[in-house]
Amino acid sequence: MKSESLPKSWLPPTGLRFFLVVLLVVGIFFRFYNLEQKIYWHDEVYTSIRSFGYTQEEVVQQVFDGRIIGIEDLQKYQRISPEKSLGDTINSLVKNPEHPPLYYLLVRFWMQLFGDFMRTPRGLSALFSLLVFPCMYWLCLELFKSPLVGWVAVAFLAVSPFHALYAQEAREYSLWTVTILLSSVALLRAMRLTTKLSWGIYAVTLALSLYTFLFSGFVAIGHGIYVVFREKLRLSKTVASYLVASGAGVLGFAPWVFVMITNFNELQQKTAWVNSQKDLSFLVKIWGLHVSANFVDFCLDIDHPFTYLVPPVLLIGAGYAIYLLYRHTPQEVWLFVLTLIGVTAIALILPDLLLGGRRSVSSRYFVPCYIGIQLAVAYLFATQISVASFSKQKVWQGLMAILISLGIASCVVSSQADTWWNKVVGHHNSQIARLINQAPRPLVISNTSDTNTGNIISLSYLLDSKTRFQLVVEPNIPKIPDEFSDVFLFHLSENLQEELKKKYNAKLEPTDLPGLIRFGKLQ
Numbered sequence: 001m002k003s004e005s006l007p008k009s010w011l012p013p014t015g016l017r018f019f020l021v022v023l024l025v026v027g028i029f030f031r032f033y034n035l036e037q038k039i040y041w042h043d044e045v046y047t048s049i050r051s052f053g054y055t056q057e058e059v060v061q062q063v064f065d066g067r068i069i070g071i072e073d074l075q076k077y078q079r080i081s082p083e084k085s086l087g088d089t090i091n092s093l094v095k096n097p098e099h100p101p102l103y104y105l106l107v108r109f110w111m112q113l114f115g116d117f118m119r120t121p122r123g124l125s126a127l128f129s130l131l132v133f134p135c136m137y138w139l140c141l142e143l144f145k146s147p148l149v150g151w152v153a154v155a156f157l158a159v160s161p162f163h164a165l166y167a168q169e170a171r172e173y174s175l176w177t178v179t180i181l182l183s184s185v186a187l188l189r190a191m192r193l194t195t196k197l198s199w200g201i202y203a204v205t206l207a208l209s210l211y212t213f214l215f216s217g218f219v220a221i222g223h224g225i226y227v228v229f230r231e232k233l234r235l236s237k238t239v240a241s242y243l244v245a246s247g248a249g250v251l252g253f254a255p256w257v258f259v260m261i262t263n264f265n266e267l268q269q270k271t272a273w274v275n276s277q278k279d280l281s282f283l284v285k286i287w288g289l290h291v292s293a294n295f296v297d298f299c300l301d302i303d304h305p306f307t308y309l310v311p312p313v314l315l316i317g318a319g320y321a322i323y324l325l326y327r328h329t330p331q332e333v334w335l336f337v338l339t340l341i342g343v344t345a346i347a348l349i350l351p352d353l354l355l356g357g358r359r360s361v362s363s364r365y366f367v368p369c370y371i372g373i374q375l376a377v378a379y380l381f382a383t384q385i386s387v388a389s390f391s392k393q394k395v396w397q398g399l400m401a402i403l404i405s406l407g408i409a410s411c412v413v414s415s416q417a418d419t420w421w422n423k424v425v426g427h428h429n430s431q432i433a434r435l436i437n438q439a440p441r442p443l444v445i446s447n448t449s450d451t452n453t454g455n456i457i458s459l460s461y462l463l464d465s466k467t468r469f470q471l472v473v474e475p476n477i478p479k480i481p482d483e484f485s486d487v488f489l490f491h492l493s494e495n496l497q498e499e500l501k502k503k504y505n506a507k508l509e510p511t512d513l514p515g516l517i518r519f520g521k522l523q
Contacts, residue, residue, distance in 0.1 A: 006146035006382060016385075020155045023404065024133065027158025030411040031126045031167040038418055040120055040461050042425035042454035044170040046096075047121055048078040049454075051107040053088030055095055056453055064448050064471040066478055071467060074460045080111050097260040098270045102211040103172035121170040129167030129174040132157060135181035136371075142188040143333055144379060148386060152400075153378035159407035160374070161297035161414060165422060166364065172212050173364050179209035180219055180368055184340070187223050190245065191230075191238055199245040206249030211256065218347050219368050220246060222339035230332055273450075274359045283352060283360060290363045291315055294370050296406040298413055299421045318373050321380040329379070341372035363422070426455045432490070432516050433462030439486035445470045445478055445500075445519070446490040455491065472496070477503060480519075487519035 012020065049059065054077045063069055089108050093101045107121040114123065133154050140150035157163055166173045183205040190198035206223075209216035227242045260267055278286075285302055288311030295314055300306045322341075326334045348360040359365070384396035414420055418430040436442050444467060446456055456471065470478045477499050480487060489497060489508070497517065501508055509518040 006144065006148055006386060012148055012151055017151075020151050023155045023158045026408060026411075027133075027164065028130065030159075030164045030415055031129050034415050035122050035126060035168055036120065037415070038168065038420060039423060039426060039429050039458060040170070041419075041423040041429070041458050042451055044120070044122075045078065045454040045457045047104065047107060047170045049457075050092045050096060050099075051089060051104045051111070051121065052077070052080055053084030053086075053092055053108075055092050059453055059457075060448050060473065063469075064453075064473050066470065066472050066476060068443070068468050068470055068481065070469070071460045071463060071465055074457050074469065078457065080108070080115055094259050094263065095266060096270060097256070097263045097267050098214065099172070100211045100214060100256055102208065103175050106175075107170070122168055125169055125171070125174045126167050128178055129163065131178045132163065132174070132181065135178055135185065136374075139181050139185045139188070140375070140378065142185055142192070143336060143375065144329075144382075146382065149375075149378050149382040152382045152385075153374055155404065156295070156374055156378060156407070159404055159411060160294050160370075161407060161410035162293040162363065162370065164411050165293075165297075165414060165420060169422070171364075173367060176209070176213040176216070177367050177371070179205065179212050179216065180371060183209045183216075183219065183223070184336075184371075187227075187242075188336070190241070191227070194238065194241065199241050200248075203245040203248040203252070206246060207252035210249065210253040215344065215347075215365055215368075218344040219340070220249070222343035222368070225343065226336050226339045229335060275357045277356050278352075278358045278361060280353075283349075283358075285311075286361050286363075287349070288312060288315055290366050290369075291318055291373065293363060294374065295403055297410045297421075299417065318377060321373070321376040324383075325376045325379055328383070337372045337375050340375075341369045344368040425451045426458045428513050428515070429455070429459050429462055432513050433459060435511065435513065435516070436467060436486075436488055437464045439488075440466075441483065441485040442467050443470060443480070443484040443487045444468070444490050445472075445480070445487060445492060447472050447474045447493055447496055449491065449493070452491050459490065475499075480504065489517040489519055491515040492517070 046056075049056065059077050063073060086105075086108065089105065090101065093099070093104055107124060110121060110124040136153050136157055137147075137150035140153050141147065144150075163174075163177070166177075183202065186198070186202040186205040190202045192198075206216070206220055209219065224242070224246065227239055231239050282302070285307050289302070289307060292311040292314045296310060298306070322334075322337070325337060344366060348365055351357060352360045381396060381400050385393050385400065388396065419427055421427075436444065442463075444456075444459075444463075446452055446469070448471075456469065460467075460469075468484070470480065472478050474493055474496060477496065480500075489500075492500075497508060500506065500519070506520050509520060511518060
């Protein structure tokens, strides 16, 4: 069964066409429904801080000084200010070189245009996520020469819990997905047309992808492997054109490479978290959940029976799809999918196995792998529901309906939740806020740490305006006024907890919520 045997019609049969269009509408709905429902968590807070020209050091200097401040004093750093120019935004991004600047600059322009309409940059991410649909369809046309595979791929993408989740995240990952798809389309198109313009377009899309996320470098390496092996390790005209185009794309990214080199110490500090150790059993479970989140995701605990049942089944299914792709498509098809999946997976998983660390824990880093798996799965279902025997078609149509139903159910549950597994820092902030909001005159005390600055601002979005904050830099001990009914310690360091306990002869009452301690009612 070759890919060329797939139907060439631009439209699937009427019934299937209606079903796929409905799925596309459902997918668009889930990308905008309850867009502001989930907590605006730590990483998203820093999207706003950096995009609007502030730095973490500036926030700490101005608000972690022991004064009693309100929510508006914290959220000042989450809005466009006439005091902060585009140059301030660039300066802030330069100090955080692990995140290339494209998305953050676009956020600034977006909020300048629609700030009153859209409170956060999530609307921009949701719009970018819509571009994924035509890009995926286009990639399927270039790769499989089959519109049906494109329709099926878009259907799975539309109801993918992972893609719906990150479509509502004020981070660069939906844009990264678009640029991966565009650069992949541009590469295949350039190899087909072999014109200077087509190779120039590839160079531009590659540069855009690199300016969106650094791990686009893995995608570029996969593209290079694909071109070289497709040309049978010969320095052909195609290989030479690829080298020139990819070199131009990388050269266009050179200014940010210079930024990373000159801020190497900051880059090391910002990425030091990847070196924290995780045992192999934890990593294996996470890898399974990475794949399953593309099709079904109910945000269950990692030790839930779901983790031991569903991800292995989906991994076997994805492996079968890749196997059939290898067996029944030309090399230029299966090799592209394998390099798209393999290079990023190896680059993230192998160092964790050999050196230790948690590079492979973050699901958002595996977007190229997810695209490759979805391409293989789309090919599998497109062939089985179109060219298999009638009885097999019914079986595969049923399996497709089950998989899509699980995706829709996952999106329904996720859309109603106020947090999800991807919001690692501040996962319990909604519950913490509900407890604090019960107090008549609450005071929240905290200090600086790697995550506290962003997490405190995240919490402020959920608190009533009556709440006040007292923030300090350790070892400074806050002087607590007696005007508050309840005092809460929010992720306060153990040293400061002990110092406060001694100074005020107070009792610290732990709550059921991680990081929150009730200081006790002041007399």
